Amino acid sequence: MRTNSLIGAVVATAATALLCTAVPSAAAPVNDPACTAPAGPYQRQLEKHLGRPVDGRQSTDDCRAIRTFQTAHGRPRADGFADLGTYRTVLVVEAAPDPNAAGRCPVATTRVTCVDMDRQLLWVQKGKGVVFGPVPIRTGRDAQETRPGWHSIYWRDRDHVSTIYDNAPMPYSQFFDGGQALHGHPGDLYDGGGSAGCVNLTVADAAKLWDLLAEDDRVYVWGVKPGTAD
Structure with a gap:
């Protein structure tokens, strides 16, 4: 009897020890630094x-x-x-599940690059299928708005540098209308009030778009950039 009592006491002591070691681990504080940012504009x-x-x-x-x-x-x-x-x-x-849910970008059997200035988004569709994007963009500011309507890519220059705007780099440029182009914007895509009429993408997105499109591909632009006049 003494042997059974001794074994029971040992088992109970071991179980208690396991519980005592497990509890602090489960209750360990999560590394969650204080979040103190004020309310933002959005x-x-x-x-x-x-x-x-x-x-x-x-x-x-x-x-x-x-x-x-x-x-x-x-x-x-x-x-x-x-x-x-x-x-x-x-x-x-x-927008990702169906960027053209509202049907604003025309559906065609060939590729169409859709430039939605209302939401500042770009995607490429073929038929009803989206083959690229949607991705964020920056279109033209007041008095230099991106021109709406149908366009076609007429010239591509992978390492283009602007001859008008202080030799600004315009990587992966794909020109679609009178000097306006789809191109990468080095740095912050959201700095300033808008482009000078081009459709700016991140450089990474512009590179992917470059690999997808070709001359004569169609581009369709609609809407109004927020903060610009109608």
Whole structure:
């Protein structure tokens, strides 16, 4: 009997020891630095997309949700501030399942590069299938708007440098209308109020588009860039 009692005591002691070592591990604090960014200019849009209360006021939970979204989508700013770049990323994410759901870009049997100035998005479709994008873009500012309508790519220059705007680099340029081109924009795609009429893409997206398109491919542009006159 003493032997059985001794064995039972040893087993109970071992079980208690296991529980004691497991509890601190499960309750270890998660590395979650404080999120202190103030409300941004696109606060309500981010709150709506992320399923947060839409009140335009930044809470700690709002900040963390925005920061998580920024990190997940590789935004260079990942501090929970609802800036323009983060909002443009939201538009890409929301459009991705079917960027032409509204039917604004004409469907053709050949490739069509669709430039949606309302949402500042670009994609390429063939028939009803999307073969590239959607990706964020930057179109022309006031008095230098990107020209709407049908166009065709008439000249391509992979390493183009502007002869008009202080030798500005325009990598992967694909010109579609009177000097306006689809091309990469080194640096921040969202700096300034808009392009000088070209359709700016990130350099990485412009390189992929370069590999896909060819001269005589069609480009269709519509809408109005936010912040410009109709």
